[in-house]
Amino acid sequence: MFSKAVKIEQRVEEGKGITTLRFPMDAKVRPGQFVMVWIPGVDEIPMSVSFIGALAGITVKEVGEATRALSSLKEGDVLGVRGPYGNGWHLPPGRVLCVGGGVGMAPIMTAAEGIADRTRVDVAIGARNAGEIIFEERARRASDDVRTTTDDGSYGLKGTVVALADQMMKVKRYDVVLGCGPEIMNRYLLKACKDNSVPCQLSLERLMKCGAGLCGSCVIDGLRVCADGPVFTGEQVERMTEFGRWKRDDAGLRVSL
Amino acid sequence: MTTSLETDLCGTRLRNPTMLASGVMGETGDSLLRVAEAGAGAAVTKSIGLEPRKGYPNPTLVELDDGYINAMGLPGPGIEAFGEEMSVALKGGIPIIASLFAAIPEDFVTLAVRMQEYGASAIELNLSCPHAKGYGMEVGVDPEAVANIVMHVKAAIDIPLWAKLTPNTHRLLDVARAVEGAGGDAIVAVNTVKAMAISVEARRPVLFNRTGGLSGPAIKAVGLRCVYELYEAVDIPIIGVGGAETSRDVLEYLMAGARAVQIGSGVGRKGLGVFQAACGGLIRYLEENGFSSPSDIVGVAHVQ
Structure with a gap:
């Protein structure tokens, strides 16, 4: 799929240098899958989906240029998202x-x-x-x-x-x-x-x-x-x-x- | 009558006429090994140059409903480090075709000689990548320059020499004739179609390199047309590539005049099972229609 532009609806600081960005997402995501996140003019990087549902989310830790740029985004800013990709967890019955x-x-x-x-x-x-x-x-x-x-x-x-x-x-x-x-x-x-x-x-x-x-x-x-x-x-x-x-x-x- | 998918390509024997196209899963030995296990008749490596090369920053890929646009920018470990990958790849037991990129004939020769030493079954010259400055298509649209490269490389190696050409020129047939005239053993057609994606929201091209190469079903009709025209222009074998991902696609390419068909984007869109699935349908078609070999239908679409 084409990288889809999404508007950040919520930004939450989870910890020191760790930020969650929430955005609407139509595609169905399974636990453990990831999306490719495009920050126009900066980079496109893989991010695990940390929140599943109509308001999906990613949680980013600042480690380099792309993650710093992601962390600095505010509510209302736009991101490109394509995916989800990958297999995700296999959740078996039991403990x-x-x-x-x-x-x-x-x-x-x-x-x-x-x-x-x-x-x-x-x-x-x-x-x-x-x-x-x-x-x-x-x-x-x-x-x-x-x-x-x-x-x-x-x-x-x-x-x-x-x-x-x-x-x-x-x-x-x-x-x-x-x-x-x-x-x-x-x-x-x-x-x-x-x-x-x-x-x-x-x-x-x-x-x-x-x-x-x-x-x-x-x-x-x-x-x-x-x-x-x-x-x-x-x-x-x-x-x-x-x-x-x-x-x-x-x-x-x-x-x- | 027994029907077999075995295919002879300028002396290289393939168990079936499908092969992995360059640029997909061909950067490491283990990846090529998996492609062999998945049933491909041969595998073409990622295009390798003299030195390690990082390629472009992301985004390097745009996914469309009917294909991809990529501008990877020819990343690769360079010829020195690739020896180890080749030794792993060869364990798969299928012919490994070495794809090469360079700007001048001397560098192509250096690379080809090393790949022959590493055990490559044939050399595929990348004269067609549409998104790497100074390489690929930039050298591959000039028949004289192409003839010069083919002549030099051909003189330096004993294994077959293939040339992968670009559809982004009105001189495709002239370039192909130049390859044939200079002693090239086969034509691989086509590489990706130069293309672009623009994000309305970001108001800019999506790919870092702005332009890239379109692949997948979106370009199958272009690939078929090129193979069909090439079949009437040259006598050396043609290997079809561009959007093939089912047995019907493979049949279309064979009927257009290809002796073998490469699959690239299909690996991403359908998974590694794409080779076995295509071969299964192909052998069924051949059996049901009384053919003993894929070669029986090569070029049959050239009706009077």
């Missing part, structure tokens, strides 16, 4: 543990909200510090068991969200773990799930250009994050030789993570 690191909470939150029965979904939220913990209230509306960690101990438990998830898996029985965060978090989460014999799905990230399964810039091994992912099963991720080690740059050259 689900959702694990989000930083803005990785964006697709995690739509998964938690996608499960109507709040007694079968738990949420572990991790961030570097208190200012970067997002969506805690939202998570509490979707789940009876929400826990938080920060690396520096400024909020919730001190430690990593993977250590927390590992503890929760040892106490409660989960049928699946859904994870999204920095690759190092995903890597340790995969290991923790394996140690606890719990299947997992991970939402991964790579430099992305076309977003539509054509150009191949976002491949991990032969799998396109945009079209075959962004959600991959633990088994798929374990077979990836590049996961946790390499990514591709703009030219398609393999570089260390």
Whole structure:
């Protein structure tokens, strides 16, 4: 589809340098899918959909030029949006543990909200510090068991969200773990799930250009994050030789993570 | 009678006449390997140049109902790093065709020789990309310049040499005759049609590069016309490309005069199953109509 112009109807500061932009969206989105967001004159980047519904949303953390430009937009400003793209989570029956690191909470939150029965979904939220913990209230509306960690101990438990998830898996029985965060978090989460014999799905990230399964810039091994992912099963991720080690740059050259 | 999709293309044997077009999923070895697993008869790499190249910033793609407009800007890892990707790609067991871009004949020669060393089954000269300054179409619309490149590269390699041409010229047939006259082994037609998308709300072109190349079903009719005309203009084999994504599309290209058909946008629009689906329908058509090979119907649309 043509990049569709949408007007920002709401802008919410979720945390330090983390902003949600809400806009009307007709296309049906599944939890875990993403959109390509065009900031005219600046860039077009992939963003997980963080709010599903008539007033869709993305949640952006300032890390570079494009995300700074996105964050500086105000209500009434116009964005280009195409999509949704990608496979999204596979939400099976049974007990689900959702694990989000930083803005990785964006697709995690739509998964938690996608499960109507709040007694079968738990949420572990991790961030570097208190200012970067997002969506805690939202998570509490979707789940009876929400826990938080920060690396520096400024909020919730001190430690990593993977250590927390590992503890929760040892106490409660989960049928699946859904994870999204920095690759190092995903890597340790995969290991923790394996140690606890719990299947997992991970939402991964790579430099992305076309977003539509054509150009191949976002491949991990032969799998396109945009079209075959962004959600991959633990088994798929374990077979990836590049996961946790390499990514591709703009030219398609393999570089260390 | 047994019907087989096996196709001979200037000595290169393909298990079927479909192949991956350049520019789609061809930048890494593992991607090419997946295309082989998906059933393509051959795969053409992303166009590779001498040096690593980032390509254009986004937006690099516009999606339309009946195709795409892209201006990737020829990103690629460069010939040095691509050796490793080729060694992975070759494990797929299908011919890997090396697409190359350069501005001058000497650089095309350097690239072609390296790709031959890497194990490429044929070279496809990108003389047709419509959106990279100094490359592609900018060199590919001049029959003399094209003949010069083909002659130099042909003299330096032993594998077949294909030339991928642009429809964005009234001199397509002259360029094709120049390729044939200089010793080229096949014509690949066509590359994307130069195009543009404008956002009314933003009041500007969508693509960073402003213009790009239109592909997909939107240009199939153009591709068919070009292949049809080329078939009457040259004797060397023609490989059709432009909007093919079903077995009927492949049949149309074969009947227009193509010996094989490349699929690019179809991979994005239909998924990697596009090759097997097209081949399934193709073999059914051939069997039902008493043909033993795709070559039996090449050019049959040229009725008196």
